[in-house]
Amino acid sequence: MPDERDIRLEAAERLVAVLSEQLRAAEQRDQALQAQIRHLTALVEGMQKQLAEALRAGAATARKTKKGAPESGDSTRTEASSPPKSEPPLERREPTLPTQKPRRPADLPAHLPRDVHPIPVPSCAHCGAVELTQVGGEVSERIHYVRAHVRVQRDERPTCRCRTCGGFTTAPMPPSPVPGGSMSASTLAHIAYSKCCLHLPLARIAEDLHRLGVDVASSTLCDAMGHIALLLEPIRDQIMDELFASGLVHLDGTGIKVLVPGEKGSYTGQFTVLSNAQAATYHFTSTKEGEHLADLLRIGTDRAFRGYLVADAASNMNLLYADGSIIECGCWYHARDKFVDASGSAPVEATEGIAWITALFEVEHEADAAGDDPEQRLARRQRDAKPILDGFERWMTAAQTRFTPDEELYKAIQYYRNQRTALTRFLTDGGRIPLTNNQAERDLGPIGRGRKAYLFAGSDAGGDRLASIYTAIETCRRLDADPFAYLADVLPHLSTMPVNRGKRAEDLTPKAWTARQTSCGP
Numbered sequence: 001m002p003d004e005r006d007i008r009l010e011a012a013e014r015l016v017a018v019l020s021e022q023l024r025a026a027e028q029r030d031q032a033l034q035a036q037i038r039h040l041t042a043l044v045e046g047m048q049k050q051l052a053e054a055l056r057a058g059a060a061t062a063r064k065t066k067k068g069a070p071e072s073g074d075s076t077r078t079e080a081s082s083p084p085k086s087e088p089p090l091e092r093r094e095p096t097l098p099t100q101k102p103r104r105p106a107d108l109p110a111h112l113p114r115d116v117h118p119i120p121v122p123s124c125a126h127c128g129a130v131e132l133t134q135v136g137g138e139v140s141e142r143i144h145y146v147r148a149h150v151r152v153q154r155d156e157r158p159t160c161r162c163r164t165c166g167g168f169t170t171a172p173m174p175p176s177p178v179p180g181g182s183m184s185a186s187t188l189a190h191i192a193y194s195k196c197c198l199h200l201p202l203a204r205i206a207e208d209l210h211r212l213g214v215d216v217a218s219s220t221l222c223d224a225m226g227h228i229a230l231l232l233e234p235i236r237d238q239i240m241d242e243l244f245a246s247g248l249v250h251l252d253g254t255g256i257k258v259l260v261p262g263e264k265g266s267y268t269g270q271f272t273v274l275s276n277a278q279a280a281t282y283h284f285t286s287t288k289e290g291e292h293l294a295d296l297l298r299i300g301t302d303r304a305f306r307g308y309l310v311a312d313a314a315s316n317m318n319l320l321y322a323d324g325s326i327i328e329c330g331c332w333y334h335a336r337d338k339f340v341d342a343s344g345s346a347p348v349e350a351t352e353g354i355a356w357i358t359a360l361f362e363v364e365h366e367a368d369a370a371g372d373d374p375e376q377r378l379a380r381r382q383r384d385a386k387p388i389l390d391g392f393e394r395w396m397t398a399a400q401t402r403f404t405p406d407e408e409l410y411k412a413i414q415y416y417r418n419q420r421t422a423l424t425r426f427l428t429d430g431g432r433i434p435l436t437n438n439q440a441e442r443d444l445g446p447i448g449r450g451r452k453a454y455l456f457a458g459s460d461a462g463g464d465r466l467a468s469i470y471t472a473i474e475t476c477r478r479l480d481a482d483p484f485a486y487l488a489d490v491l492p493h494l495s496t497m498p499v500n501r502g503k504r505a506e507d508l509t510p511k512a513w514t515a516r517q518t519s520c521g522p
Contacts, residue, residue: 005387012388016355016395023351108141115144150212153184175492178227189487191221192228196466196473197483199450222458228487229465231494234505236471239279242511244298247307248432250275251317252440253288254447257456258463266456269463272296273443278511280443280478282470284463290319297326308429310437313419330422331437332357338412346409349399353412356392360385364435374431381427389424446474475510486513 123130157171177185194200194208202221209216243249251274258269270288274281274296285292297320298304310329311317321328336357343350363385367377396413403410416423426433447470457463476483490508497505506512 004383008384009387009391012356012359012391015359016352019351019355020348023348027347108143112143114141148190148212150209150214175496177231177491177495178224179495183224185491186488188224188228188491189484191224192469192473192487193484195225195454196446196450196469197477199446199453201454222462225465225469226461228491229468231491232468232472234494234497235490235509236281236468238505238509239471239475240274240281241303242509243274243276243279243281244303244305244307246276246278248276249305249307249309250437250440250443251293251309251311252437252444254444255288256284256447256451256463258286258460259456259458261459269457269460271444271447271463271467273440273447275440275443277439278478280471280474282447282467282474284457284460284467286460288316290316293317294319299323299325308425308433310434310440312437313415313422327425328422329425329433330419332360332423332435333438335412335416335419335423338415339409342408342412345407346403349402349409350412352395352399353392353409356388356395359388360392360435363388372431376431378427378429378431381431386427389427443474446470472510476514479510479514481510481514481517486510489513 159170194205202218253272255268257266270285272283306325309326339350339353400413473483
């Protein structure tokens with residue numbers, strides 16, 4: 001009696017056969033449509049020639065008619081020169097307002113505060129009397145936007161004289177992110193939030209503040225961003241420590257244009273993200289060389305990362321796996337993309353390869369739907385995914401012999417063979433390794449959206465500032481916390497951390513701050 005593995009393998013092969021047959025039928029339909037398009041194109045070209053000939057004949061007739069036409073002062077008019085008949089005017093209708101069903105109060109967010117505006121009844125709608133008694137009423141609610149405004153926070157610190165010793169004492173200054181500065185923590189939080197969450201260039205932030213009645217130069221906002229990044233640097237280091245302690249990190253990078261102060265032109269720098277399901281840290285480097293990545297992962301130090309690294313199969317990452325402390329894990333979406341690229345030259349075989357990979361992802365979807373823990377997920381992978389992978393490898397061995405090394409499908413299969421150890425790592429760990437590096441791809445989304453708005457980083461220092469602020473903000477968003485509220489609360493404490501030994505970086509991370517907010521309640 002066949003075991004469950006053979007049954008699943010046969011089902012996968014049948015699925016591949018069905019998809020191949022559907023593809024062949026689609027190709028036949030495509031050929032028939034192409035023939036019909038060629039036929040219709042020939043008909044259109046013939047009609048265009050006939051139309052051109054008719055227009056030329058009509059133009060010649062018009063010239064002959066013009067030579068024998070009467071003078072403009074003659075009362076005789078040809079039919080062609082008579083004015084067109086006007087259509088009778090349409091009946092005018094009064095515009096009607098669309099009838100809208102009023103929203104129920106439950107449709108609006110319940111946590112928003114309500115501003116109650118009572119509307120009195122001036123008089124009776126029937127007789128005009130003003131002596132009325134309320135017997136009921138109706139309620140309607142709408143979302144009302146209150147625009148931000150700027151206020152001045154004035155701290156008044158009294159100075160008192162001691163009746164015992166006669167000494168004078170002034171109330172201590174509360175913590176401030178910029179001691180002696182003119183910007184409060186909420187103002188700095190607004191600048192960072194607008195830049196890294198709303199992706200606004202500093203010049204637009206300055207324009208918005210001007211409309212609110214405050215004139216701040218873009219250079220001042222740039223200095224403020226630098227100060228915020230300097231305060232958040234211990235937070236980024238602490239998040240990295242917690243990230244490395246998890247033993248599983250996603251890594252990916254993207255480029256950004258960087259200006260060189262005092263020179264014309266720009267060069268392409270690199271934003272790198274290190275992340276997992278709980279946190280994300282961003283880093284800026286002038287290039288994407290492997291030495292920079294080794295420095296980010298602290299290789300060669302006591303605080304170096306050790307564990308699984310989910311990343312792309314890029315040559316600049318080979319240095320990371322040299323000593324064996326970091327274990328490479330591949331991305332199946334990149335392997336799938338190779339077969340997608342081959343669909344133009346070998347559509348049947350590329351579709352079959354994609355179908356095999358899709359079957360692997362179906363096993364992961366089943367695990368997600370069942371809510372498997374890591375041990376259960378690993379058991380499911382060994383039971384369901386490994387037979388599919390074995391069949392996929394046999395199919396690739398047979399298919400690769402039909403193509404040359406210059407063809408895309410051969411390259412797609414060879415990519416799997418070169419990365420087989422990394423791509424099959426998910427079958428050997430404790431069920432924690434994902435099949436893809438999509439987590440890091442999504443974490444690079446804010447960088448890509450911001451890059452379209454502010455275009456470039458002003459310098460290497462500017463790129464590093466952005467990376468430090470993005471780390472705090474995106475980790476807040478990962479935890480479903482308000483980045484503005486977090487920055488406005490912790491920036492003053494970060495400014496006093498070097499002298500106030502009671503405050504530690506691990507107490508001010510977004511994770512710790514969110515836990516305190518949850519424990520305190522609304």
